[in-house]
Amino acid sequence: MKATIVTIGDEILIGQIVDTNSSYIAKALDKIGIATHEMLSISDDKEHILNTFQKLQNEVEVVIITGGLGPTKDDITKKTFCDYFEDTLIEDEAVLLHVKEIIEGFYKRPITQINREQALVPTKAKVLFNKAGTAPGMWMEKENTVFISLPGVPFEMKYLIDNEVIPNLVQKFERPYIVHQTIMTYGRGESLIAEQIEAWEDNLPEFIKLAYLPSPGKVRLRLTARGNDKEILQNEIKKQVQLLDLLIHEIIVGYNEDEPIEVVLGKILTEKKLTLATAESCTGGKIAALMTAIPGASNYFKGSVVSYATQTKIDVLGVSKEVIDKYGVVSAEVAKEMALGVQKLTKSDYAIATTGNAGPLKGDADAELGAVFIAIASPNDVFVEEFNFGQPREKVIDRAVSKALELIYKEFLKK
Template sequence: MKAAIVTIGDEILIGQIVDTNSGFIAKKLDKIGIEITEMLSISDNKKHILDTFAQLQNKVDLVLITGGLGPTKDDITKKTFCDYFEDELVVDEVVLQHVTQLIERIYNRPISQINKDQALVPSRCTVLKNANGTAPGMWMQKEQTVFISLPGVPYEMKDILENVIVPKLIQEYQRPFILHQTVLTYGQGESLVAERIEQWENNLPSFIKLAYLPSPGRVRLRLSARGINEELLREALSEQIKQLSEIIGDIIVGFDENETIEAVLGKMLTQRNKTLATAESCTGGKIAQVLTSIPGSSAYFKGSVVSYSKEVKINILNISPETIDKFSVVSKEVAEEMALSVQGKMKTDYVISVTGNAGPTKDDTDEEIGTVFIGIATPEKVIVEKFNFGQPREKVIDRAVNKSFEMLQKEILKNV
């Protein structure tokens, strides 16, 4: 099956809100073997909606629409559905009863006519129960395409999709298996990784596709296998991952789409009963923020000192003023002292320290914009490396965060 996802709402098109619904829907459909071919965001305009429906008609098997089901005049999806399917709105008594209970018993106020109108649905549609709101979903078919309309409120949409639509699709349609395996690499750019695995990639089976998903300092390699025999697909993916590991095992840090390097580091530290702290300057606490986004990080992460100014480096971290005067705040020597200071104060096994010039100006250092020194304090030593991550500022910070994790992982592995 092929599907398209359509989000309706001017608020999305003007950037007032971010569309998170499409990504959620896409993941759920992909898991049950439905291929997403298009994602569209369109305005609350009747002609635009009708034109979009007509363009997708018989082009895909399934169209999922979110938004425009509210009680106000700017929500026109239901009426437009009726126009497209040459139908009329009627009161669904089950929906009306649900809306009445929701308004009067839970919200504790009298039901208005606007609320009652939420029970109006096209006469020929299959009503999809919305347990968490007043706007029901609608399922209608025209020729070879099923159109499904869902409320735009994320938690309402998610409940209908997971508990009503997905089970219905599984029951009524035959679908192929779509399996994904993600390989997470750190330390080399997309072009270099592609060069190293070119021969392997050229020999992939026809039913397995490879996608490169790069971001600063890391590249995710996603293998997608499609077919009717799930066991054979899993075996083929496993064999390809094994071959890939033999080629670029030195930069692979994980094999799960959601297994980031910070999560891998957390497992490594926990398994070894080791602790970590950070001393940050140009990254402004982002390393600590990323680390603490991992559930259970309190078991190994002790804290951070964000010494963004020279005064904090001197007064809190006790960095020698003479060191700063001689080498500047962006230097190997300052990065080393930052690491040792935090290691002593927090009594941790490991410390990440970062000082650099993220831009847009050089401030009080002669180092080029984009220059970053990253230090790793281990139980035995401190190592510091110098990098130039270029520009813009956001890229420098993101690459510094990722590179610091990569360096820490390598040091931890040396003590295995």
């Protein structure tokens, strides 16, 4: 059971936008046991699209296409569908009514001819009704392959995948089992982990595959088992994870791929009825943005002071000017005072503070490029650690964010 995901759009091929749709679709397919064979980005060109359809016909059972369904002239997927399936467009009444409701109701203006054309669909298509936007999805079949076309706007695509595409695929196809288990590790490099778990990895059964997914400051390990007996797969994965835990227990922070460390932290804070605040200099609010991206964060996240300017550290967080003059604004002492300052200001149980020099220029600080101090304040204590995350700027910021979350997570493990 294989699928290929096709994104259509010159804006992807010239690098102007990053394709995030394919990964969302692949994850959804994977959960129902459909393996993504390939992802493909192609141009807004009729011949190119037709050639691609021809190539994929009968190579895979499912082709999911995103993009090229918008209201404007550069969108040609629908016409190409008609060519490929030797079909013509008709106006779908339900879709037209829906387009009218959105445009007239939400935007408070009459629909235009361009809006009206969104309700056109090929006569042979099953319409996938799009409650999240004006462009409908379409499901068409030819020989052994289903072609599904979705709008490229991410939240519209997501709505259709979750509410139309997946339920329809589940109904149509019988699928094998795929079991994944991700192990999230923090603070150790890929090659060092590989050395430590080499013997274990060599002894994995044939039907289990291991992958290393490194990103700044953390490595995710992913086990994938494929087969027909779900129970055997699950038991073997469970056994292997236990063996792995014996080898690298100290760096494992969690097991759920949909649970990045900020979600794990949110759960711990909720469960223990504790609150958190951040005082951020070099991370510029990114820790707060991560923590608050999670629904329900208001239960435990009090807030943040992004004290980017030195004077803001003094005026808002109450960091002492003498300490700054003596140790420099990028220093262990300032990080500590920032953490204690925001903890007091927001009446939080815990606080994270970052101060560093992300570069590319030295800025206010004497500290070397890439130097970052991270302080963690708990109800009765405060500690600080020093790092150098090198360059470039974005890497320094990302690693500082990762490391800060790791440090506070480990602090909770101790309790």
